[in-house]
Amino acid sequence: MEQLRTEFDIATSEETLQQVAERIRERNMEVVIVNNAEEGRQAALERIPQGAQVHSGKSKTLQDAGILDAIMDPSQYNALRHQMLKMDRKTQGQEIRKLIAAPDFMLGSVNAVTESGILVAASATASQIGPYANTAGKLILVVGSQKIVPDLETAFRRIREYVQPWEEAQVRKAANMSTFVGKILIVEREWVNGRTTVILVREPIGI
Numbered sequence: 001m002e003q004l005r006t007e008f009d010i011a012t013s014e015e016t017l018q019q020v021a022e023r024i025r026e027r028n029m030e031v032v033i034v035n036n037a038e039e040g041r042q043a044a045l046e047r048i049p050q051g052a053q054v055h056s057g058k059s060k061t062l063q064d065a066g067i068l069d070a071i072m073d074p075s076q077y078n079a080l081r082h083q084m085l086k087m088d089r090k091t092q093g094q095e096i097r098k099l100i101a102a103p104d105f106m107l108g109s110v111n112a113v114t115e116s117g118i119l120v121a122a123s124a125t126a127s128q129i130g131p132y133a134n135t136a137g138k139l140i141l142v143v144g145s146q147k148i149v150p151d152l153e154t155a156f157r158r159i160r161e162y163v164q165p166w167e168e169a170q171v172r173k174a175a176n177m178s179t180f181v182g183k184i185l186i187v188e189r190e191w192v193n194g195r196t197t198v199i200l201v202r203e204p205i206g207i
């Protein structure tokens with residue numbers, strides 16, 4: 001069953017998009033505004049050198065933009081997921097944790113962006129939150145404009161009322177198990193100049 005349309009999946013206005021981009025820049029993050037998924041993919045990939053070590057969270061935004069498939073191409077990039085999938089989670093859990101903890105390039109998305117430019121990302125396992133927050137060398141986030149919300153309270157509501165139910169349905173379908181919001185990262189400002197790039201996509205993309 002398709003998810004019903006709500007306030008949380010509608011593209012924001014151009015005026016708001018431009019204002020949010022400026023607020024994010026004030027928080028020491030680069031911002032690029034693109035029109036659609038294809039332009040988002042191009043903007044993300046052109047920032048990753050050929051052969052670079054790259055990792056990503058499981059992101060519907062990256063999937064919809066074709067970025068996940070692109071970075072898994074071994075002729076173009078050194079995707080850590082290839083190594084991780086060959087390892088045994090039961091016997092090599094520590095090695096896997098260390099492998100994906102600090103990639104040179106980390107790609108992903110967030111669940112909400114406030115109009116003041118604060119980024120909010122929720123996760124059950126939190127495997128992507130460490131690299132997002134600090135340990136990745138470079139961070140590239142692709143974010144649909146429908147994720148822009150007025151404030152943090154609405155960001156949390158978007159996660160609880162919109163994102164988490166969708167994730168629950170996907171996990172139930174794939175593994176017949178439940179999921180939950182385990183940890184939430186709030187990014188107010190980037191410490192390292194040039195580390196984080198936010199690609200804002202005018203058209204709705206992802207969840």
